[in-house]
Amino acid sequence: MLSLDRQRETEIRIDDVSMVFGRKGREVTALSHVSFEVYRSEFVSLLGPSGCGKSTLLRLMADLLEPTSGQITIGEEVPREVRLKRKFGIVFQSPTLFEWRTVKDNIELPMEVLGLKKSEYSAISERLIDMVGLTKFKHHYPWQLSGGMQQRVAIARALSLDPPILLMDEPFSALDEFTKEKLQLDLLDIQRQTKKTIVFVTHSIPEAVFLSDRVIVMSAHPGRVHSILDMEREEGSYEQIRNSTRFHEMTAQVRSCFLIRSS
Amino acid sequence: MKEVTAVNTEQSPVSAPLPRIADDPASGLNARVHHTKGSSARKESRSPFWLPIGFGLVFLMIWQLKGFHTLFRLELYQLPIPSSIAKAIQANSDLLWSYSLYTGAEMIGGCLIGSAIGLFAAVAASFGPQAGKGAITLLAALNAVPIVALAPVMNNWFGDGVASKIAIVSIMTMATMAVSAYKGLRSVEPAYLELMHAYAAGRFTIFLKLRFRLALPTIFTALKINMATGIIGAIVGEFFISSRGLGFLLSDQIKLGNMPIAWSCIVIAAVLGIVLYYCIQLIERLAVPWHVAQRKRQ
Numbered sequence: 001m002l003s004l005d006r007q008r009e010t011e012i013r014i015d016d017v018s019m020v021f022g023r024k025g026r027e028v029t030a031l032s033h034v035s036f037e038v039y040r041s042e043f044v045s046l047l048g049p050s051g052c053g054k055s056t057l058l059r060l061m062a063d064l065l066e067p068t069s070g071q072i073t074i075g076e077e078v079p080r081e082v083r084l085k086r087k088f089g090i091v092f093q094s095p096t097l098f099e100w101r102t103v104k105d106n107i108e109l110p111m112e113v114l115g116l117k118k119s120e121y122s123a124i125s126e127r128l129i130d131m132v133g134l135t136k137f138k139h140h141y142p143w144q145l146s147g148g149m150q151q152r153v154a155i156a157r158a159l160s161l162d163p164p165i166l167l168m169d170e171p172f173s174a175l176d177e178f179t180k181e182k183l184q185l186d187l188l189d190i191q192r193q194t195k196k197t198i199v200f201v202t203h204s205i206p207e208a209v210f211l212s213d214r215v216i217v218m219s220a221h222p223g224r225v226h227s228i229l230d231m232e233r234e235e236g237s238y239e240q241i242r243n244s245t246r247f248h249e250m251t252a253q254v255r256s257c258f259l260i261r262s263s
Numbered sequence: 264m265k266e267v268t269a270v271n272t273e274q275s276p277v278s279a280p281l282p283r284i285a286d287d288p289a290s291g292l293n294a295r296v297h298h299t300k301g302s303s304a305r306k307e308s309r310s311p312f313w314l315p316i317g318f319g320l321v322f323l324m325i326w327q328l329k330g331f332h333t334l335f336r337l338e339l340y341q342l343p344i345p346s347s348i349a350k351a352i353q354a355n356s357d358l359l360w361s362y363s364l365y366t367g368a369e370m371i372g373g374c375l376i377g378s379a380i381g382l383f384a385a386v387a388a389s390f391g392p393q394a395g396k397g398a399i400t401l402l403a404a405l406n407a408v409p410i411v412a413l414a415p416v417m418n419n420w421f422g423d424g425v426a427s428k429i430a431i432v433s434i435m436t437m438a439t440m441a442v443s444a445y446k447g448l449r450s451v452e453p454a455y456l457e458l459m460h461a462y463a464a465g466r467f468t469i470f471l472k473l474r475f476r477l478a479l480p481t482i483f484t485a486l487k488i489n490m491a492t493g494i495i496g497a498i499v500g501e502f503f504i505s506s507r508g509l510g511f512l513l514s515d516q517i518k519l520g521n522m523p524i525a526w527s528c529i530v531i532a533a534v535l536g537i538v539l540y541y542c543i544q545l546i547e548r549l550a551v552p553w554h555v556a557q558r559k560r561q
Contacts, residue, residue, distance in 0.1 A: 064457050083463055090461045096454045100476050100553040110462045113472070141553055161462075 011165065011197045012038035012061060017070030019056055030056045032222035041195045045208035045215045047254065053223025054201045058169050061199065062090055086114060088165040089158030093174055095150035097142040104129060104138045107156045114161065128156040131190065148179035166198045173202065184211060185238055209250045210241065217257045226257050343523045348530060351523035363531055366501065366509040369425055370493035373432020378489055380433065381440025382482065389448040389474060390466065399445045406438040410496060414503045423504040432496035436489040443485040447478030480554045483547040490539045494532055
């Protein structure tokens, strides 16, 4: 249990958060009394079926929504302060690239919005382009790239202001299996290099098990935390890890959370 | 990317013209599976270049050989043949040129003023969509005012010169621009707005970097429609009260039964419309090269 031994410093604290959508009389409870913590430099997955509120939870952390009740603190601050200080990067399921901007210009968008000068950020974007392996494509437009490449651009853009936290909302779920595997490995590499805290929303059990230090299993209607499971990161190639007994045990353990619910 | 290239080579035996793809300068750099599709799409878009010209020539030939006269039982004084229209244009070239400039100025002036007002209204409305939507609907009601009602009123307000025609064209064009530009400015996918919010972008930054760029294609479409509307507005405006311009000459010469000159006005108005349409098309190509409709395989 490597992650347990590590010095745990809380980065994100979700404290009894509930979220209700809709007007009076027609309310839909998306989240009901959710509490957990995310530690610094940790890779946490929010895993669950559709309707479990995992995306809502991510949007609450990003201050794109406000909780009906409960509190979220990131470091010592509320999400709004964190957002205004641009301390997180965000990646959505769709790459949300600006079609009129080249790869490089897309990656530079957050720095441009911040008001930095071109001379200051050009080197940063060049480095990020190299990091996500798009050096040859930096002057291409999004429509000239494959889906996987577009999502790489989105990841590079999320990293451009070097935020301590990366929020990812099913970033690989629209990609084919081959591209997905490659990007999963690349993301783990990026996390090893940059030590970011990553909150990763997914509905794929193997993906959550493969990537995460911890998996937060959520159940739906209303959305709440079912259980929090510690994962073990193994060394080895993608094939070795995926075929290992330990990987299958962990996958089975996660899957059993859902089996209990349905029986 | 490695995985994409692999798919490409796998597919190449199936897709027929392999050497052509290899010749394509883009395929080396831009490893996309779509490339076999791309080269055929390019062939399609290239070939019809001469087609409209060919159709036009055939059309003129049938006209010149009195095909339409036989078909619709028309006499030569009712529908002059192209050669006599060309002669009339030649004989009155100085007058027609100065009248074209006069009417052209009315329509371009009116079109630009109307479109600018419409665009301004759309931008203002996009910043306060709750009140803005109502204002745009009100402006759209202007579209329902018929030009035959509008023209005499404007002539009454602004006299029989250029000003009244510019006013007519402005009123006719502002609603189209306001409605389409507003739609373009407001139709942003939520994820893009969330992205901008996540980077703490202000409303003005979102407008400048996102909304306005997304609205450009619809703005250009409105401009193109407005140019065509502008010609109608200027010419019909001149029908009522004026002493100069293509519309004045047209109605004057029809009354006199001088059909070749009347038809030369019609031809010049059509040419004016086509030229202005392509001018805007050209500007659009330069301003929004990224849009789907403008994309060329590099």
